[in-house]
Amino acid sequence: MEPRLPRGMRDILPEQMMLRRYVIRSFEEIFEAYGFEPLQTPALELRETLMGKYGSDAEKLIYDARHREGKEELSLRYDLSVPLARVVAMYPNLPRPFKRYQIAPVWRAERPQKGRYREFYQCDADIVGTSSMAADAEIISLIHEALTRLGFRNFVILLNDRKLLTGLGRYSGVPEPLLGSLYRAIDKFDRLGLEGVREEMRRYGIPEEAIARMLDLLQIEGDHTEILGELSRRMQAAEIPEGLEGIRELETLLRFVEAMGVPSERYRISFTMVRGLEYYTGPIFETVVTEPRIGSITGGGRYDGLVGLFARQSVPMTGTSFGIERIIDVIQELGMAPPDLPRTPVQILVTVFDEPRMGASIALAQAFRRAGLKAMLYFEPRRLEAQLRYAHQKGIPFVAILGPDEEARGVVTVRDMGSGEQRTLPPEEAARWIRQSLGGKGDGR
Incomplete structure (x- = not known):
């Protein structure tokens, strides 16, 4: 029998594990410095726990698992956020705000490529039980500090708001059933450019007038204050309450992020950053490395409605996930590991x-x-x-x-x-x- 691995899986040998442990323990130290506590959840969840939470595109990637004599339908966890929502619903007496971190493997049946595997570790930090934008700002500060400590220099944290995205779509006149298609199209802006996104919108059946209005919005330029000010004027004139609420959230978030001392060059508003999962309800954030161009290395946002799928009332939640695999790939590619990092724990x-x-x-x-x-x-x-x-x-x-x-x-x-x-x-x-x-x-x- 030839020894080989399934596609998208890999062995991590001891010397590679030393770098991995260094990265993970750096995250643990930073999380605990911010008051986050460790949590562990099982690799297998009931299938009904996971399904209906991520959207149809993501749920196609969930691995199902069943014991040959078992009656329960089980699935390998897709991320660490839905299991957290289940925990919050199961243990309602957890003191709030509840700040937890979890570093554990997740599984997705994706097409393997550089920096993307079918089994990989996620590293999550979430705050449960507060609607304050200070919690979202703390997550952004946490992202900045963690990546800076690991030696990252060429990165930017992109900010947007799901309510504002909805407002942009309605302001542009995109029919309600096509809002999801609109998001999928503009999410490809960095890859396809303006004309490519225009063609994507046409392919989805979005009316030409709505396409023109939407692309006009995406080309508004200026600093954060100027961009949000211009959008606010347009949303007020068109009476789009969701858009105005999203703008207010972003304005408050930016004020708190500045108060936390995050350098202004490390974050910017990006209306073409969407985040694919359907459970986000407010501010969303994603970190991209500009050199090398490996895609996003963190992603997250506010998801106030997720616990409500398991309990009678919703609980406000916000957080982020660090893509450890991509982070390690960048560290190796750019030679960012500490020069004295040992190759073995043996002394x-x-x-x-x-x-x-x-x-x-x-x-x-x-x-x-x-x-x-x-x-x-x-x-x-x-x-x-x-x-x-x-x-x-x-x-x-x-x-x-x-x-x-x-x-x-x-x-x-x-x-x-x-x-x-x-x-x-x-x-x-x-x-x-x-x-x-x-x-x-x-x-x-």
């Missing part, structure tokens, strides 16, 4: 000189572990050169050599594999020297 390899000294090597490895070091025993008494070569191949920074002379004197020879420096010390002093030498290099935690 010291304890060599085995010969069979009679196997017990002494085992005891030394245990002593290093008790001293707080990540120690690995080689297991077999092979030539020292072979054991040193193994440590070099694995990227293990230190090697402990325990031969007859060292054992007789109650010491151990420790070699720094990077500098070549060697010291012969009692085990407790050797452990202290290793810890000091590792210092701020980190261990991928």
Whole structure:
């Protein structure tokens, strides 16, 4: 049998996992600094929990799963937002605002391509139980801080509002049944350009007059204040309440984002950013990397109606999802990983000189572990050169050599594999020297 993987799936080997752990733990530190708490939900949900929440296009990508003797219809989770809404509905006594983060795999039957897999990790941070735009602004600040800490420089957070999108469609005279088609068309603006979007709208059957009015709106230029001011005048004249409410939300959001100290060049309003999922109800946000052009690396927004699908009343919610796979791809492509990021969690390899000294090597490895070091025993008494070569191949920074002379004197020879420096010390002093030498290099935690 040929060993191979299903399309869109991959193995992540230890050295790659070290980078992944660094990214995930960076997110965890930032989330907890903002007061978010960890949450875990199961990979499998009842099919009825997931269906009817995302829209028909997204739901075609959901993997179904059924035990051959089970009666429940199950599906692998598509994202982490709908499971969160289920949790909020099941546990109504959770103190609010409830701020949670979750980092876990999700599954989608998409066409595999660069930066897109059928099994991948999402990294979500959400705030439950407040309608304040300060919560949405905090999510944007969180996005900025997380990406900046990871070394991203060429990115921008795009802002829009679903209520404003609805207002734009109604102002343009797009028939109500075609609003969804309108969103799908303008969402392709960056890829197709103005004329390409015009053709998409025609293909969907949107009237020519409505197309002209819509494209005119999309070409309004200026800073945030000028753009929203012009749109507000048009919405007031046409008496479009949804559009005006969306504008007020964006104005408040921008004021709070500025108060949080997010640099103005890191965010901008984009009326052609739609977000495909149907459950969004207010501000929406998406982060794009301008170099390399790999698509969006975060996406989110406000989805106040989702809990109401599971409970008698709705609960306001807002949040974002970081695309860890694409983020890691960019870090690797641009060489953004810390130069001292270890290739292995192992800090010291304890060599085995010969069979009679196997017990002494085992005891030394245990002593290093008790001293707080990540120690690995080689297991077999092979030539020292072979054991040193193994440590070099694995990227293990230190090697402990325990031969007859060292054992007789109650010491151990420790070699720094990077500098070549060697010291012969009692085990407790050797452990202290290793810890000091590792210092701020980190261990991928």
